[in-house]
Amino acid sequence: MRTCPVSALCDFAVSAFVVCGLDAEDALKATEALCFADLRGNTTHGTFNLTTIYAPRLIDRRISAQQGPSSVVVDGGASVLLDGRNRLGLLVGTEAIDLAVDRARAHGVAAVAVRNSTHFGAAGFYAARAAAAGTIGIALTNCGAQAIVPPPGGIERMLGTNPIAAAAPTKGDAPFILDGSTTAVAAGKVRAAQRSGRSIPEGWLRRLDGTATTDPAAYEDGTAELAWLGGKIETGAAKGFGLGLLVELLAGALPGAALGTSADERADHDVGHFFLAINPAAFSGAAAFTTAADTALARIAAASPAPGADRVRYPGMIEAERFEHALAHGAELSADVATALDELAAQLDLAPIAWTE
Amino acid sequence: MRTCPVSALCDFAVSAFVVCGLDAEDALKATEALCFADLRGNTTHGTFNLTTIYAPRLIDRRISAQQGPSSVVVDGGASVLLDGRNRLGLLVGTEAIDLAVDRARAHGVAAVAVRNSTHFGAAGFYAARAAAAGTIGIALTNCGAQAIVPPPGGIERMLGTNPIAAAAPTKGDAPFILDGSTTAVAAGKVRAAQRSGRSIPEGWLRRLDGTATTDPAAYEDGTAELAWLGGKIETGAAKGFGLGLLVELLAGALPGAALGTSADERADHDVGHFFLAINPAAFSGAAAFTTAADTALARIAAASPAPGADRVRYPGMIEAERFEHALAHGAELSADVATALDELAAQLDLAPIAWTE
Secondary structure (H helix, E strand, C coil): CEEECHHHHHHHHHHHHHHCCCCHHHHHHHHHHHHHHHCCCCCCCCHHHHHHHHHHHHHCCCCECCCCCCEEEEECCCEEEEECCCECHHHHHHHHHHHHHHHHHHHCEEEEEEEEECCCCCHHHHHHHHHHCCCEEEEEECECECCCECCCCECCCCECCCCEEEEECCCCCCCEEEEECCECCCHHHHHHHHHHCCCCCCCCEEECCCCEECCCHHHHCCCEEECECCCCHHHCHHHHHHHHHHHHHHHHHCCCCCCHHHCCCCCCCCEEEEEEEECHHHCCCHHHHHHHHHHHHHHHHCCCECCCCCCCCCCCHHHHHHHHHHHHHCEEECHHHHHHHHHHHHHHCCCCCCCCC | CEEECHHHHHHHHHHHHHHCCCCHHHHHHHHHHHHHHHCCCCCCCCCHHHHHHHHHHHHCCCCECCCCCCEEEEECCCEEEEECCCECHHHHHHHHHHHHHHHHHHHCEEEEEEEEECCCCCHHHHHHHHHHCCCEEEEEECECECCCECCCCECCCCECCCCEEEEECCCCCCCEEEEECCECCCHHHHHHHHHHCCCCCCCCEEECCCCEECCCHHHHCCCEEECECCCCHHHCHHHHHHHHHHHHHHHHHCCCCCCHHHCCCCCCCCEEEEEEEECHHHCCCHHHHHHHHHHHHHHHHCCCECCCCCCCCCCCHHHHHHHHHHHHHCEEECHHHHHHHHHHHHHHCCCCCCCCC
16 A cells, blocks of 8 residues: 555645646546545545546547536526536536525425536535435446446346435434445456455356356456346345446436446446435424434444444445545555556656655 | 246236135236235245235234325425335325326436335336336336345345336337345245245355355245345455445435334334336437347347357346246146235135136
8 A cells, every 4th residue: 555645645646637638627526535435445436537438538539628518408496407418427426416406495395307427526515515415325337338247147248337425414424325336246346356356256257157256357258247236136136236227327328328228339438427415304303313323323333243243334434434544544545546546747847746655 | 846827817806805804906906016026936925925915914903904195295296205105005105106107208207215015025017007108217116124134244124125116118028127135135935935845945044154045934934045146255245235225325315214224113114115207208218228228138149158058048037038928838836835826815715716727
């Protein structure tokens, strides 16, 4: 692991985005979305993507560095369809969830669907942003036309890893933030294990004959496929696949974005997102909701651990602990991510991050 | 298996509901929701629940047989909070999803949350009803204060099996209908195996020491717990749990219903639901959406099967095939369900169903 102050990581990201063509305000906004993941231990969805996705594509103009906002295609008040104009998904997504929150304040609920966007990073950032603004937030994205996972019982890769993120406004220290692919794990976690020379747990990848493999290289070489959440058919793979397909319909078909099933060559251009914000004040009341949610979450966090478990956690707790740790002790990135950031610095003619360890 | 004409099953359910105190219109409406599951092979969520939940509780007045409608607690146009007045969840849910569809036609999206309801059967019925009316439908329910599943790493049962259902309007023969608990399976599937003397697949139940068991009796005797969707922690159990907790927040905390974490004695009184309807006409257009969705679903259904698989299916396909089969050849119920229905007939002084096989 390599460590640097949080400010050093963020300053580097801002500088890199500016060199890649973003204006200063957009660079700051994109960095906030980008670093959210790194500072919470989700390092496959943070600055590593700056080196593999955002910087190279801004430079070769596969992603537009033009300023916002997204075009409003249809505005129904509680429902809005946006065209992201092929800008950075980190920016398009941030603006879209903010719009959803505003509209939910007026209507109780609001849905913002987006087409013609690009990779938006960690879905949890957008859901958490809605929750910080006092609404329940849900953020979904498809993966454009990228075909990453076959349907259960199928051979051809046909869908993205289509994550679901959700967060709720709470008063407690650690908000509820759920963020996960509808597959057992995101493809990035398999690739990270491969880069680090680690084996992977049984159940992440499945060979065509149904057997499991712990070799992460089997994904890249095409001899094994990502398992859906649920694992085998008899333990719920159809549910994980069904949730992934629901994300494809809401974030892809609803806004009219590219679909994983389209098997075209646009790959991850024309990515689609779907954001939902729900205002508790329009239902049982903001205070009643946060009291009920806080009580439920506190009961879970105080539950007796089973033998072998240190404690019981709800989604968002361990990420909040890691965020506090990063603020106090610096951001921790694996050696391969640090190296990639150093290489990007050299490529962009920027000072490299001053790693403290 | 026992077989009877679909009309015989439905007629019996209507008669039973009337004997239990519903008026004729409500009895018909409740039967439509009730039989949806049986006719699609989901026999743990159909008329069997009439014998174990609906009839006994209507008779002893734990569920109210009063006529509707539900009370409107807050009406924000696109967002509505209803009080189900402790009526049959089958009726409360049907009325609530119809309201969500109406409001989504006006606002593009609508959310209806419900408190003080009761067990509403198969969540898929409500989502499918919204889709049949031209909107994307999502239906969630908590299980009231029933504590059925411990959080990962915990000992105490703290949440319900909290299902997620979703359906989309399509032109094809089999609409997309997803309906599943956020656990590996619903508790009813374990109990059904126990009644039939069958063992269960590895992965449904997990003993406290983490080992799997294939004995369904281990759930009722408390020596094993339902696994969350995702199975073990390293294969995504936190995601299944997180989705279950999201359902608890949206269907329980948002409307102010009883929560599984409350550990009170009301059990499954004050159940909460959450319904969302999204009108594709307010986004890329109704025709554009159904064309995109149909194309994606058709590609999946036409995908090459892996060795050992007969064909590739999306959620809703096999249910549509079973529904067609039931209409042509009769409803098929397992022997224990048929016996329970015969016993209910005797108890209610009704003619038993004339089983044809």
